[in-house]
Amino acid sequence: MTDLTNPIYNNEDAARKHFEASRWPDGPICPHCGSVNNAHEMTGKSTRAGVYKCRDCREQFTAMIGTLFERSHIPLHKWLLALHLLTSSKKGMSAHQLYRMLGFGSYRTAWFMAMRIRYSYRDLFPEEKGPLGGAGKIVEADDTVIGGKERNKHRNKRKAENRTGGSMGKEIVFSLVERGGKIRSQHVASISASTLRPILKAQIDAASSLMTDMGGANRILGDGFARHEMVNHSIDEYVRGDAYTNAVEGYFATLKRGIYGTYHHVSPQYLKRYLAEFDFRYNERSALGVEDTERAAKALKGVVGKRLTYRQPSGRKENRDQA
Numbered sequence: 001m002t003d004l005t006n007p008i009y010n011n012e013d014a015a016r017k018h019f020e021a022s023r024w025p026d027g028p029i030c031p032h033c034g035s036v037n038n039a040h041e042m043t044g045k046s047t048r049a050g051v052y053k054c055r056d057c058r059e060q061f062t063a064m065i066g067t068l069f070e071r072s073h074i075p076l077h078k079w080l081l082a083l084h085l086l087t088s089s090k091k092g093m094s095a096h097q098l099y100r101m102l103g104f105g106s107y108r109t110a111w112f113m114a115m116r117i118r119y120s121y122r123d124l125f126p127e128e129k130g131p132l133g134g135a136g137k138i139v140e141a142d143d144t145v146i147g148g149k150e151r152n153k154h155r156n157k158r159k160a161e162n163r164t165g166g167s168m169g170k171e172i173v174f175s176l177v178e179r180g181g182k183i184r185s186q187h188v189a190s191i192s193a194s195t196l197r198p199i200l201k202a203q204i205d206a207a208s209s210l211m212t213d214m215g216g217a218n219r220i221l222g223d224g225f226a227r228h229e230m231v232n233h234s235i236d237e238y239v240r241g242d243a244y245t246n247a248v249e250g251y252f253a254t255l256k257r258g259i260y261g262t263y264h265h266v267s268p269q270y271l272k273r274y275l276a277e278f279d280f281r282y283n284e285r286s287a288l289g290v291e292d293t294e295r296a297a298k299a300l301k302g303v304v305g306k307r308l309t310y311r312q313p314s315g316r317k318e319n320r321d322q323a
């Protein structure tokens, strides 16, 4: 559970120091000349807190430069609180609830913050870009449909419909999970060998065992892997030895509860960002030894290099609007 009494969620100075420690574990890094730990914090009445002056190039800088927080009118402690709330809620958190819990801004501000935080999950761990699986490891692959009235339909029926071409408002998600490890989800245009094969080839080590069901293009996707087992869901076969797709299906269940129960509607153009959010929480889950505080700390690393580039609501103005 989030400890909301932590000063980093209530006090701007504590929030700034927390962020500086996260971004600069070895001391301040000058964004102008790259010098490390050779700057001093400026003091004096005319200088705001957190401005550093580089002893090498004499330029000034703050920890916010080049991050999601640069030029944001939203106080940093509110950003940290939003980040913690979003990363610790298993099914996500709606902008309405986020707005209530932040006690700040407006619904629109909360929506904007959540969208930016989702964006910051992108390329968060470049060192984990390599393929999933490997010799002796198992990777499960499956697809599901988000949108339309899918949640009311029987699994076999909706899959059959989707695989004969699909229709408007039904978005296809294709996910790969290394059993006992990490997930990667993508929003794909269709279920066919030509869309899925390149993903499998790039994302899964060929020495892995691949587990799928028998639907769609799966029969021909196993080529090139050490082993490919399929379970036949249409005859109610779900487990045969180590052949099953329970991990990826468990992820889809959480994803759907979140998207239908928390977010109600997700526009196709933003689906990728929601997938990044659910993937992040799955990959940094308690079962893998990651608890709430550490998960938020990891997410905070993602704000670097994600500077705001489009119009954002001003926290100050929106407060005034509400008064």
Ligand SMILES: [Zn+2]
Pocket: 030, 031, 032, 033, 034, 035, 054, 055, 056, 057, 058, 059
């Ligand atoms: Zn410098």
